[in-house]
Amino acid sequence: MTEEEWDAVVVGAGPAGSAAAIMLARAGQRVLLLDRHSFPRDKPCGDLIGVRALIAARRLGVDEEILAGYPRLAGAYLTATAGALDLTPSTRAGRALLARSDARVIPRVMFDAAMVRAAQRAGAKLRRLTVREVGTWDGMGRMVSGTRSDGDIRLRAQGVVLAGGYGCRVAADVAPLERHNRDQIAMPTRVPEPSRGIAMRGYFRNVAAPNGRISFCLDDWVLPGYGWVFPLPGGGANVGVGTLTRGGASEGEHLRSLYSRFTENSASPAAPWLSEAQAEGPARSWPLDLGPRRRRLTADGLLVAGEAAALVGPLTGAGIAFALETGAAAGTTLAAALAAGDPRAGALASYARTTRRRALPWLRAEHLAQRWLSDPSHLGALVSTIRPLPPTGVLGARLLLHLG
Ligand SMILES: Cc1cc2nc3c(=O)[nH]c(=O)nc-3n(C[C@H](O)[C@H](O)[C@H](O)COP(=O)(O)OP(=O)(O)OC[C@H]3O[C@@H](n4cnc5c(N)ncnc54)[C@H](O)[C@@H]3O)c2cc1C
Incomplete structure (x- = not known):
């Protein structure tokens, strides 16, 4: 079995994972971006890259030539x-x-591949690997284990970003849904959603x-x-x-x-x-x-971003902006914690606070609009x-x- 060491490992190379890898690589961290598919890969989607998502993608360095092929909506x-x-x-x-x-x-097959290329340009390494398990925090980091065609692989990382999208099993294992936790997105509702x-x-x-x-x-x-x-x-x-x-x-x-x-x-x-x-x-x-949004967002040496954290609008089903924004914030927070030599949960708490502050009002508004409409x-x-x-x-x- 191969063993390797990385500063940071990002699980999932959709918009959230690419954004996290870009911010980590820009901060000089050695980052490995993993996906079970090779790119370009398709993702069933409406392909609407809205205003917020485009602003985030541009900040992350997406190639303007890709965008130019798709006209601005009128x-x-x-x-x-x-x-x-x-x-x-x-x-x-x-x-x-x-x-x-x-x-x-912009078809996701094009957009997501462009984001992955932006991550590679920033210095992240991309590898095809199906992640099976993210281990518990051992005081120094976490082990990430996965399978690929030529055998199993174990990677040691000081910090891990989980960005595996819908049904990300590893996120469910290490950052389970919980009722009362400060580091979570919670949408209190009186009616079951x-x-x-x-x-x-x-x-x-x-x-x-x-x-x-x-x-x-x-x-x-x-x-x-x-x-x-x-x-x-x-x-x-x-x-x-x-x-x-x-x-x-x-x-x-x-x-x-x-x-x-x-x-x-x-x-x-x-x-x-x-x-x-x-x-x-x-x-x-x-x-x-679409919730209920009680996924933990941080733990020691670990952050959850994008749809793996159930960040999708309950009215529109839109999640690309959330994925890019939270992926970038997760990457920035982890990079700062790694630079300070302490990626434990306390040093990552600002990511959960910022995500709650920015995403919850929008999610709540969509939730109410969805019920009303x-x-x-x-x-x-x-x-x-x-x-x-x-x-x-x-x-x-x-x-x-x-x-x-
Ligand atoms: C039909 C449909 C239409 C939609 N339309 C829109 C729209 O028009 N606009 C919009 O903003 N949003 C839309 N959404 C929502 C949007 O697609 C998601 O919110 C967005 O893709 C989330 O990005 P992400 O990076 O978190 O996850 P994803 O884009 O799902 O990326 C996750 C990546 O992780 C990889 N992965 C998962 N598990 C593992 C593992 N164990 N090991 C390695 N890799 C793994 C996957 O292969 C995948 O590449 C739509 C969703 C659906 C289903």
């Missing part, structure tokens, strides 16, 4: 049983206001969707959840449906039936856009960790209130483009 379009809303500014002032909101639809979302997306070409706009469908039959059509260059689109679930054997079947109703049924709001469209490859589904009559009232008021349309579009 607005949003929303359909509900009560009517449709075009949240695309028609006035020059509205367009100027929205022009500052730089959001794009659905703990998971599930979503399915496919790529289509020859799509006639509104140009440059992200479209959301909130018709009664898809609630609690939504369908989306997000435009890609050359008349392509990422088309999908997401819904909340409490588990159960039929949830996959339910999701598939929502997806085919959205993409194939002639009564679907997407039907006019997809009538000439062809699917490119099979649709893929993936779950989302699940009632079709509320949605109808919202649509008819916003429709006659162009300024609220611009604000609505800005808000939607901030997702992701």
Whole structure:
């Protein structure tokens, strides 16, 4: 069995893991970024890289040439049983206001590979490895064990960032869900929440969707959840449906039936856009960790970032901005603790505090909005209130483009 020593090991090379590796490498730490897949790898997603996510990606040094291939979004379009809303500014002032909101639809296969390259440019080493276990703190660091095609490997690291995304088993093992812990994200609610979302997306070409706009469908039959059509260059689109679930054997079947109703049924709001469209490859589904948010964020020599810490908006299912922001914060905090020679939990507590302060208000707002919008009559009232008021349309579009 091979044994190696690193200052820091990052488990998972999605947006959260790449961001953590970039900050660690920039601080001069010897960092190894691990993923069970080789890159580029696909990740089922709506591919909406919102305003916050793009700001974070640029700070982390993502290659501008990649971004340039995907145009800035010009607005949003929303359909509900009560009517449709075009949240695309028609006035020059509205367009100027929205022009500052730089959001794009970039396939994750491209975006995540670009982030991994940014990590490598910063000095992180990337390796394909399926991590099986992260050991307990032994006073000096933690052992990370994994499997690859040529045998098992054990790595000793003074600090570990867990960024394995949804269902990250190693995060569940070493940073379990707990009821009362100061280093956790906790979302107190009086009503039990659905703990998971599930979503399915496919790529289509020859799509006639509104140009440059992200479209959301909130018709009664898809609630609690939504369908989306997000435009890609050359008349392509990422088309999908997401819904909340409490588990159960039929949830996959339910999701598939929502997806085919959205993409194939002639009564679907997407039907006019997809009538000439062809699917490119099979649709893929993936779950989302929507809480309850009681994952520990830090322990001795360990931080949890991104969706491994259940940081995904409960209304929108958007998690890329959270992943980039918390990954970068985890990397920065760990690098400072390593430089000071003490990566135990006390030195990492500022990461949990900052994450709670920044993420919780947004998660709570989305949680409340999700509950409120699940009632079709509320949605109808919202649509008819916003429709006659162009300024609220611009604000609505800005808000939607901030997702992701
Ligand atoms: C269908 C769908 C649509 C979505 N649409 C959007 C959207 O449009 N905009 C948005 O902002 N968010 C969206 N999300 C959420 C978003 O995809 C996630 O929040 C985001 O990917 C989280 O990033 P992450 O880095 O934490 O995890 P991930 O992107 O999941 O990356 C985790 C990485 O860890 C690796 N890994 C896991 N376990 C191990 C292990 N044991 N050993 C080694 N490697 C491991 C995985 O291979 C993976 O590469 C969507 C989610 C779904 C399911």
